[in-house]
Amino acid sequence: MTEVDKLTPPNFIRAIVRDDLKKNKNNGRVHTRFPPEPNGYLHVGHAKSICLNFGIAAENDGGLCNLRFDDTNPEKEDVEYTEAIMEDVHWLGFDWEDRLYYASDYFEQLYDYAVRLIKDGKAYVDSLGADEMREYRGTLTKPGRESPDRNRSIEDNLDLFARMRAGEFDEGRYVLRAKIDMASPNINMRDPVIYRIKKAHHHRTGDKWCIYPMYDYTHCISDALEGITHSICTLEFEDHRPLYDWCLDQLPVPCHPQQIEFARLNLNYTVMSKRKLNELVNEGHVSGWDDPRMPTITGMRRRGYTPAAVQDFCERIGVTKNDTVIDMSVLENSVREDLDKTTRRVMAVLRPLRVVINNYPENKTEELDAPYHPNRPEMGSRKVPFSRVIYIEQDDFMESPPKKFFRLSPGAEVRLRYAYFIRCEEMIKDKKTGAITELRCTYDPRTKGGNAPDGRKVKGTLHWVSANHALQTEVRLYDRLFRVPVPDSTAEWKSSINPESVKILKDACVEPDLARAQPEEHFQFERLGYFCVDRKDAVTGRPVFNRTVTLRDSWAKEGNKAK
């Protein structure tokens, strides 16, 4: 296996492309497109499609991938979304170069083709109302009936269609339909509407048009006009393929792309439909499309996921026609794997417990050397201040520890990472609540740097921050958005939102160097997880950290086993 093969595991779409190339089907061309509708933000499911389309183009010599906005429904679409989508695709690491297109660019051509269909007797203007049309359409098991308008003369159709364009009619008065087969077992072929009247302002064409082409009619022709070879879409369009092919067969288009369908991505513990994501945003269950708990690309970015991690994830999950739900742990694995090798380690204490080292001089401060990455010395090191009063994590002390607890407890000795061994001598408790408010410890000066000259070992190593030098910051801990793996399956899906999907800690302490951390900079807080500086809320000198993902924690697992 070559390196390239490892990076690009086989899938059935790649196989089709490879075979087409072998047969020289499109003169050796590979040209794909990513065709979002600008009516919402991109999510990780779109990322799968983006990676597939741009990936297939990139891995074939001369392969190209267009970005095309499928903007045929002005009522739902907006420039806000086109801009966000472009930013997300770029962030993910893909580039359409000069091939940015809009279906609305083709409105004139699409109109001309529609006229052509009418002239060929393959389309007609219908006056059936929406309800009537539904009734005429038939059902899944019963064939439809032909509209009384079906055999309107070509001249009348031409006249009516021109007047539809001219704005003479109200919305809903007429539609243009393809004349195919009202008895087709495939409902999409029962004379589908291809143009409707919408007196809506379009975000690009303004008020130029008051008739807008439908998806099925637009998409195939747009593909053909752009010279697309492989038109990759999701499974729900499989039934539409005969219509895709029908339209192209009727018209003198430059080429006939092949539509190939794959299964959309489902991830557990989240939702993926635009409608549901919209509801979460609009009803305030999350702070916005870029809330770090959202499966949107912008949300994942704010959470601290990296483009490399998302790409790796999309590669790992594969491409098939199977209905599947991917386990969140696969995504988290990709994130950890990328962050582990690229991220500097620093120390932060999320829930501080004050520790006074009795035998350490009052006014002394030492600068201890701490490498940024245990396995990558080339990443360098920084100095961390140490003094008499430090903070450790509340979780790292237990008054009566269970077996196999390697951390601090009365009389126990542990190592402070890159500093000294300390032993717990005394606990100070709040007189009223009994809560432990402070620990009194002693340190062994001979263990400076973290090793004992007498060779004695400690099982535990704790992270810490010097109290006088600490930078207090806000840290946000994110967890899965839903409590159940597949919220979509319940009628009341929003009732399974995880109330603990975010915890905001205001009193976290980080080492002073982090005052310089820049928005979107990633760190590993040792023993805790990967964090990144929030790109919205950070103020210079006072970063706010989002937890991207925890470290694997076999101690926590131990605890779960006991339950």
Next chain:
RNA sequence: UGGGGGAUCGUCUAACGGUAGGACAGCGGACUCUGACUCCGCCAGUCCAGGUUCGAAUCCUGGUCCCCCAGCCA
């Protein structure tokens, strides 16, 4: 009860008539100045029933189950 798709370890995914392999998860161990990383090991699968064949996840027949479709949405 029409049409279109799909069924392989717990979850994804390979194998295209010739040893059912990989990833994630789980479990166990080694290592460790992160209970991290890394490494090693284990667990575990061809929807069912027939048939063809020396040999079937793969081919044939018949079932079963799941998903999608009746927008002037995409």
